[in-house]
Amino acid sequence: MSVPHGLRRIVLIGFSATGKSVLAPLIAHRLGWDSVDLDEEIERAAGRSIPEIFQSEGERGFRAREQQAVQEAVARDQVVIATGGGAWLHAENRALLAEQGFVITLEARSGTIEARYAAAAEDSAEQRPMLSGAGRRRRIETLKAARQPFYALSDLTVHTDDHVDDAVDVIVEAVQRRGGAVLDSENRLREMRNGPGVDPPPIHDYGPDVGCIVETESAQYPVYCAWGLLERSGDVLDRLGLTGRVFMIVDEAVFDTHGSTALESLEQAGRTVNSYRVPSGEASKSLASLELLYEWLSSHRAERRDVIFALGGGMITDLGGMAAATYLRGMPLVHAPTTVLGMVDAAIGGKVAIDLPSGKNLVGAFYQPRAVLADAATLATLPPRELRSGFAEVIKHGFIRDEPMLDLLEETADSLLDPSAGSLDSSRRQLLVDVITRNQAIKASVVSADERESDIRAILNYGHTLGHAIEAVTGYSTVLHGEAVAMGMVAVAEMGCAMGLIDEALVARHRRLIERFGLPTKSPPGLGRAEIVEAMSRDKKVVGGKQRWILLESVGNPIVRDDVPAEVVSDAIDAVVGVS
Ligand SMILES: NC(=O)c1ccc[n+]([C@@H]2O[C@H](COP(=O)([O-])OP(=O)(O)OC[C@H]3O[C@@H](n4cnc5c(N)ncnc54)[C@H](O)[C@@H]3O)[C@@H](O)[C@H]2O)c1
Numbered sequence: 001m002s003v004p005h006g007l008r009r010i011v012l013i014g015f016s017a018t019g020k021s022v023l024a025p026l027i028a029h030r031l032g033w034d035s036v037d038l039d040e041e042i043e044r045a046a047g048r049s050i051p052e053i054f055q056s057e058g059e060r061g062f063r064a065r066e067q068q069a070v071q072e073a074v075a076r077d078q079v080v081i082a083t084g085g086g087a088w089l090h091a092e093n094r095a096l097l098a099e100q101g102f103v104i105t106l107e108a109r110s111g112t113i114e115a116r117y118a119a120a121a122e123d124s125a126e127q128r129p130m131l132s133g134a135g136r137r138r139r140i141e142t143l144k145a146a147r148q149p150f151y152a153l154s155d156l157t158v159h160t161d162d163h164v165d166d167a168v169d170v171i172v173e174a175v176q177r178r179g180g181a182v183l184d185s186e187n188r189l190r191e192m193r194n195g196p197g198v199d200p201p202p203i204h205d206y207g208p209d210v211g212c213i214v215e216t217e218s219a220q221y222p223v224y225c226a227w228g229l230l231e232r233s234g235d236v237l238d239r240l241g242l243t244g245r246v247f248m249i250v251d252e253a254v255f256d257t258h259g260s261t262a263l264e265s266l267e268q269a270g271r272t273v274n275s276y277r278v279p280s281g282e283a284s285k286s287l288a289s290l291e292l293l294y295e296w297l298s299s300h301r302a303e304r305r306d307v308i309f310a311l312g313g314g315m316i317t318d319l320g321g322m323a324a325a326t327y328l329r330g331m332p333l334v335h336a337p338t339t340v341l342g343m344v345d346a347a348i349g350g351k352v353a354i355d356l357p358s359g360k361n362l363v364g365a366f367y368q369p370r371a372v373l374a375d376a377a378t379l380a381t382l383p384p385r386e387l388r389s390g391f392a393e394v395i396k397h398g399f400i401r402d403e404p405m406l407d408l409l410e411e412t413a414d415s416l417l418d419p420s421a422g423s424l425d426s427s428r429r430q431l432l433v434d435v436i437t438r439n440q441a442i443k444a445s446v447v448s449a450d451e452r453e454s455d456i457r458a459i460l461n462y463g464h465t466l467g468h469a470i471e472a473v474t475g476y477s478t479v480l481h482g483e484a485v486a487m488g489m490v491a492v493a494e495m496g497c498a499m500g501l502i503d504e505a506l507v508a509r510h511r512r513l514i515e516r517f518g519l520p521t522k523s524p525p526g527l528g529r530a531e532i533v534e535a536m537s538r539d540k541k542v543v544g545g546k547q548r549w550i551l552l553e554s555v556g557n558p559i560v561r562d563d564v565p566a567e568v569v570s571d572a573i574d575a576v577v578g579v580s
């Protein structure tokens, strides 16, 4: 019996290690056809292994290569195509592969897959970083379950746990007997192309404790948050495929406590770690510090395959990020933020910068990290005022994106502000982890939608227009960033109310929540409206001389307005600085 006319291809899909590459040539042989292995084609075209492609071009780069390989494979006639485990997850690929192709899912039990990995690892130096190491079985199961709805779209499913020959028989017979009818069946192609109505899981198995994934035009990376995560730094870097030496840039104040935790874990994982302690404080975010970092990296002959591990608050995130963005024109970067502000804000989104004497963040870049590792346990040592200040960004996220979180924050403020007590009680630890994760997801979703702050990302500046001016006027010393933002939020709430957008009750809610977190709603004495107005006019975000304000129409609905009357602005400033 021959293959039905019109059936030009057989496509094997399924999880890795289900036997696609093994079966494709066997089936082709039986039919007198050719076979093609997409992963091999991709490697051949790139002149590099797939892990190397991921390392240098990221998942996005790999995906583009994969799509190219699919296009070339489907242009061939009478061919059996073995796909990589992720190819079928993407609609464009499915549409190409399913047209004139009989699609077969190869299935195997998790235990079988794990055993095949173990055997492959023994005779191959190049392991699959995402599916190796401890906890492998669980990760296989999770990833496999997430892909199941996609694999279920095929024309036939064949188990490959046992006899390979049997699988070949079953497939050849099914193709000959039913191939024609299957291809003619109504809706098949449409359903395959549309997919199962859920987002495809990321190709990578990033392992446990990933709260969200940032996906911008230039990169995709996981944001981890857990209690005690630094103790697993080595494991996380392994999983990310970051195998080089580790250059740890660490805030002096966190080196003894948290630095040594990360260091031990990395060394246990067999890593060579060099560390550089940066003096605490904003003054270190300077060109002079950056130069010292460059010299340090160069004296250790850091290479592009090594990794910069930035451990500290937003100062370190920005400074270490600048070093990573520029040294050797870019080194892999991992952020390990140790302040609330760093975790929910500075480490996510890829902005890195240093200050100049003439202004903050004047020299910078967009440079995305490979991952963010937020260990909530580090917050136990954070000075209480810094902790409270970081929650201003959390409150901001609630007002611009997450109304239910505002209620949660009101209820749980006392617990959230006491992470050292929380370390005694797992439910309080979990609360802190959950709140941080939730805020990381908000920041991630905004920057994923708008990497370079053209539009949507501007909403993150809620409360910041006035906040920045207050910081500038007070010389970035007496008022912390979050404290300034807290006052700035009160002011824009007052403005929104004066403009008829929101009611008094929502203004009161701003004040109540800000006070709950021990943050100021009024500035320290001595500040004048005139100097604040003047500082605002110097803000780099002023467009065409017009001040843009982020206001709320309601909780979760921010809007940008550049038509706020001067008197309304003055009144709002007076409401927080108290001087007219
Ligand atoms: N890139 C961005 O998108 C972005 C966003 C917001 C803020 N920032 C930048 O972040 C910086 C502010 O960050 P920050 O508020 O985290 O300040 P920070 O990094 O200066 O840390 C604040 C203080 O806390 C100490 N500290 C940090 N972690 C600690 C811990 N776990 N235990 C004990 N002490 C600890 C530090 O030594 C410092 O004294 C600013 O430079 C700001 O410009 C950047």
Ligand SMILES: [Zn+2]
Pocket (backbone or CB within 6 Å): 345, 393, 464, 481, 485
């Ligand atoms: Zn901020």
